[in-house]
Amino acid sequence: MPTTHLAGPILVxxxxxxxxxxxxxxxxxxxxxxxxxxxxxxxxxxxxIGAGTVIVPGKPLAxxxxxxxxxPDVTVAVVAQALCDYPMSTVVDIAxxxxxxxxxxxxxxxxxxxxxxxxxxxxxxxxxxxSGPASARSGLFTSMPWVICAHSGSRGDAVKTAEALxxxxxxxxxxxxxxxxxxxxxxxxxFPQVASSLIASRLLSAPGHSLALAGNGLRDTTxxxxxxxxxxxxxxxxNAGALVPILRGMxxxxxxxxxxxxxxxxxxxxxxxxxxxxxxNAGQARIPGKHGAPPQAFALVxxxxxxxxxxxxxLLADVGNAGINMEDLRMEHSAGHQVGLVDxxxxxxxxxxxxxxxSALGWKVVQ
Amino acid sequence: MPTTHLAGPILVxxxxxxxxxxxxxxxxxxxxxxxxxxxxxxxxxxxxIGAGTVIVPGKPLAxxxxxxxxxPDVTVAVVAQALCDYPMSTVVDIAxxxxxxxxxxxxxxxxxxxxxxxxxxxxxxxxxxxSGPASARSGLFTSMPWVICAHSGSRGDAVKTAEALxxxxxxxxxxxxxxxxxxxxxxxxxFPQVASSLIASRLLSAPGHSLALAGNGLRDTTxxxxxxxxxxxxxxxxNAGALVPILRGMxxxxxxxxxxxxxxxxxxxxxxxxxxxxxxNAGQARIPGKHGAPPQAFALVxxxxxxxxxxxxxLLADVGNAGINMEDLRMEHSAGHQVGLVDxxxxxxxxxxxxxxxSALGWKVVQ
Numbered sequence: 001m002p003t004t005h006l007a008g009p010i011l012v013x014x015x016x017x018x019x020x021x022x023x024x025x026x027x028x029x030x031x032x033x034x035x036x037x038x039x040x041x042x043x044x045x046x047x048x049i050g051a052g053t054v055i056v057p058g059k060p061l062a063x064x065x066x067x068x069x070x071x072p073d074v075t076v077a078v079v080a081q082a083l084c085d086y087p088m089s090t091v092v093d094i095a096x097x098x099x100x101x102x103x104x105x106x107x108x109x110x111x112x113x114x115x116x117x118x119x120x121x122x123x124x125x126x127x128x129x130x131s132g133p134a135s136a137r138s139g140l141f142t143s144m145p146w147v148i149c150a151h152s153g154s155r156g157d158a159v160k161t162a163e164a165l166x167x168x169x170x171x172x173x174x175x176x177x178x179x180x181x182x183x184x185x186x187x188x189x190x191f192p193q194v195a196s197s198l199i200a201s202r203l204l205s206a207p208g209h210s211l212a213l214a215g216n217g218l219r220d221t222t223x224x225x226x227x228x229x230x231x232x233x234x235x236x237x238x239n240a241g242a243l244v245p246i247l248r249g250m251x252x253x254x255x256x257x258x259x260x261x262x263x264x265x266x267x268x269x270x271x272x273x274x275x276x277x278x279x280x281n282a283g284q285a286r287i288p289g290k291h292g293a294p295p296q297a298f299a300l301v302x303x304x305x306x307x308x309x310x311x312x313x314x315l316l317a318d319v320g321n322a323g324i325n326m327e328d329l330r331m332e333h334s335a336g337h338q339v340g341l342v343d344x345x346x347x348x349x350x351x352x353x354x355x356x357x358x359s360a361l362g363w364k365v366v367q
Numbered sequence: 368m369p370t371t372h373l374a375g376p377i378l379v380x381x382x383x384x385x386x387x388x389x390x391x392x393x394x395x396x397x398x399x400x401x402x403x404x405x406x407x408x409x410x411x412x413x414x415x416i417g418a419g420t421v422i423v424p425g426k427p428l429a430x431x432x433x434x435x436x437x438x439p440d441v442t443v444a445v446v447a448q449a450l451c452d453y454p455m456s457t458v459v460d461i462a463x464x465x466x467x468x469x470x471x472x473x474x475x476x477x478x479x480x481x482x483x484x485x486x487x488x489x490x491x492x493x494x495x496x497x498s499g500p501a502s503a504r505s506g507l508f509t510s511m512p513w514v515i516c517a518h519s520g521s522r523g524d525a526v527k528t529a530e531a532l533x534x535x536x537x538x539x540x541x542x543x544x545x546x547x548x549x550x551x552x553x554x555x556x557x558f559p560q561v562a563s564s565l566i567a568s569r570l571l572s573a574p575g576h577s578l579a580l581a582g583n584g585l586r587d588t589t590x591x592x593x594x595x596x597x598x599x600x601x602x603x604x605x606n607a608g609a610l611v612p613i614l615r616g617m618x619x620x621x622x623x624x625x626x627x628x629x630x631x632x633x634x635x636x637x638x639x640x641x642x643x644x645x646x647x648n649a650g651q652a653r654i655p656g657k658h659g660a661p662p663q664a665f666a667l668v669x670x671x672x673x674x675x676x677x678x679x680x681x682l683l684a685d686v687g688n689a690g691i692n693m694e695d696l697r698m699e700h701s702a703g704h705q706v707g708l709v710d711x712x713x714x715x716x717x718x719x720x721x722x723x724x725x726s727a728l729g730w731k732v733v734q
Contacts, residue, residue: 145580229640229641257614273604280565280593281567283571284592286573331695
C-alpha cells in the first residue's frame with residue numbers, strides 16, 4: 001500500500017467525473033473516503049466502482065479534509081455549508097474558477113475569519129471530454145498540474161492539507177493567487193476552448209467533399225470543440241471577466257485580418273498578413289513542451305506503417321532496442337487509408353542514428 | 368522497381384519542399400526527372416539529395432509532364448511559359464489555390480485553347496512546417512488527398528497524366544472544380560491556419576506561470592500557428608475571396624460571444640453560451656476520422672507509461688499480441704514529468720477486452 005501525505009478520512013461532496021476520480025485515487029491509496037451527492041444514483045455508482053462509501057445521513061463525521069467537487073454554480077454554497085458542518089476540517093473546492101468562488105464564500109453571512117482560515121481553493125488541471133461518475137479514472141490527475149490558491153486568510157496547515165491531496169493523487173502542485181489563476185486559465189484553457197468551438201461551428205454547413213479533405217490541422221484545432229457544453233457554460237460565465245479582454249484582443253486581430261484580406265493587393269497588405277502569422281509563430285513558440293522543452297527542441301523521424309495489429313509496436317520496439325528515447329509520437333492518417341505515418345520525436349542529436357537503424361531494419365523512413 | 372502510371376521524363380520547375388519531394392518520389396520509382404529552379408543553390412541541393420538532374424540550359428527537352436512547383440505568386444507566369452516552351456507536354460501546377468491560377472493562365476495573351484487543353488491545376492494536400500529542398504521527403508504525399516481540378520477545356524489525356532502523377536506518388540485522387548476546391552481549402556485549411564495564428568498571437572504577452580499550465584487543448588489549437596508565414600501570406604492573399612466570408616461568420620459568433628459574456632447574468636445568456644458550444648460539438652462531429660469513421664467511433668484506453676526507452680513499444684507489443692488493432696495513439700504529458708499517459712483508440716467492441724489483457728499483464732490502465 002503506497003504511503004500517503006493525507007491521513008484521512010476524506011469526504012468528497014459531489015460524485016461527478018472529478019469527485020469520483022478523487023475518491024477512486026484516494027481509496028486505491030488506502031485512504032478512507034466518504035461520498036455524498038444530491039443524486040442518489042450518482043453517489044451509488046461512485047460507491048459501486050470503488051470511489052468510497054456513501055455517508056449515512058445523521059451519522060457524525062470528522063473528516064480531515066472535505067473535497068467539494070460540486071458544479072461551479074453551487075460550489076460557493078456547498079463550501080460555506082461544509083465549513084459550518086465540519087468545524088475541524090480543511091475544506092477545498094476543485095472548481096475551474098477561483099476568484100468568484102472565494103468572493104462568494106467570503107461574503108456568506110455565516111462565514112467568519114475562523115471558517116475562512118480552513119478554506120483553500122484549488123484547481124486540478126485535468127478532465128475528460130466525457131462526464132459523470134462512470135467516466136471517472138483513479139489516474140485522472142497523474143502528472144497533471146494542480147493549482148493551489150491559498151488566500152490571505154488561509155491557515156498554513158490547511159494549505160498543507162490541500163497540497164497533500166494533490167500530491168497523493170500524483171499531480172504537480174502549482175501555487176498562485178485566485179486572480180493569477182483565473183487570468184491564466186482564461187488564456188490557456190477557456191480561450192482555446194471557445195476558439196475551438198468558434199472554428200468547429202463553421203463546419204456545420206460545410207459540404208461533404210470539403211470535409212473529406214480535412215487534415216490534422218483542422219482536426220487539432222477543433223478536437224476540444226467536442227467538450228461538454230453544460231459544464232463549460234458555467235466555467236465561461238464564472239470567468240467572463242478574465243476571458244472577455246482576451247476575446248476582444250482576438251476580435252481586433254480578426255478585424256485587421258478581414259480588412260487586409262478584403263483588398264490583398266493594397267499596399268502593406270502582405271506585410272500585415274506576415275505580421276499576423278509572425279505573431280502566431282512567436283506566441284506558439286512560447287508554449288513549454290514536454291519536460292519544459294520548447295516544441296522545436298525535438299527532431300522528427302517519420303515512418304510508414306501498415307494499418308494492422310502490432311505494426312507500430314514492432315516499430316517502437318526497434319526504436320527502444322536502439323536505446324533511443326521517444327519524446328513524443330503522433331500518428332497521421334487520412335480517411336480511407338490502410339497505411340499510416342508515424343512521427344517519432346527524438347532529441348536532434350539522435351535523429352540520424354535512428355534513421356540509419358530503422359532503415360537498416362527495413363522500415364520505410366520518409367525522407 | 369515499382370511500376371508507374373507515368374512514363375516520364377518529368378520536368379519539375381521549382382525545387383522547394385514540394386517540387387523536390389515530387390522529384391524524390393518519382394526518381395525513387397525509377398522515373399527520369401529533370402529539375403530547374405531560379406535559385407542555383409536550391410536546384411543543386413535538390414539534385415544532390417536525389418530528386419533528379421538539373422537541366423542544361425539550351426538543351427532541348429520533351430517531357431511527358433511538366434510539374435510547376437513554383438510559389439503561388441509566380442505560378443501563373445511559370446505555367447504559361449511552360450505551355451509555350453513544351454508544346455507536347457501536359458503541364459500541371461501544385462499551388463494551394465486554383466481559381467486565381469486558372470484565371471491568370473486563361474488571360475495570358477500567349478495562351479490559346481490548344482495550350483489550355485494541356486493544362487491541369489492540381490493540389491496535393493501535403494506539406495510540412497518546414498520549407499526548402501533540404502526538408503523534402505519522397506513520401507510526403509503518401510496516403511494524402513491530391514485534388515485534381517480539370518477545367519472545361521482540359522483534354523482527357525492531360526487529366527489522366529495529372530492523375531497518374533498523384534497515383535505514382537501514393538496519394539489519393541480527389542476531383543473537383545477550381546471553385547469547389549478553393550471554397551473547400553479555405554474552410555478546412557486556410558481558416559484553421561489563420562484561426563490558430565489568432566489564438567497563438569494572444570500568448571505573446573502571457574506570463575510564464577500561465578504558460579506553465581498549458582495542456583493539450585492549447586497545444587493542439589496552436590500547433591499549426593508554427594507554419595511558415597512567407598508561403599501562407601501568398602496562399603491567404605490568393606484565396607481571400609473564399610476565406611473572408613468564413614472569417615466574417617466567425618466574427619459574428621465572436622461578437623455574439625463577447626456580448627453574452629459581458630453580462631453572463633442576463634436572461635438568455637447561458638442558453639446563448641450553450642448554443643455556441645453545441646454548434647461547436649455538431650461541427651466537430653462532422654469531421655471524418657480515420658477510414659472515414661467519425662471521431663466518436665473509437666473507444667479510448669489510457670495507460671500510464673514510464674518515460675524511458677521501449678516502454679510504449681512494450682505496451683503496443685502487448686496490444687498487438689492481443690490481436691487488437693490500434694486505430695489511433697496519442698501521448699499526453701505535461702512539462703516536467705517522467706511519467707506519461709498513452710491514449711489508445713480501439714473499436715468500442717474491443718475496449719473491455721484490451722483493458723483486461725493489459726491489466727493482467729501488469730500495465731497501469733487508467734480508469
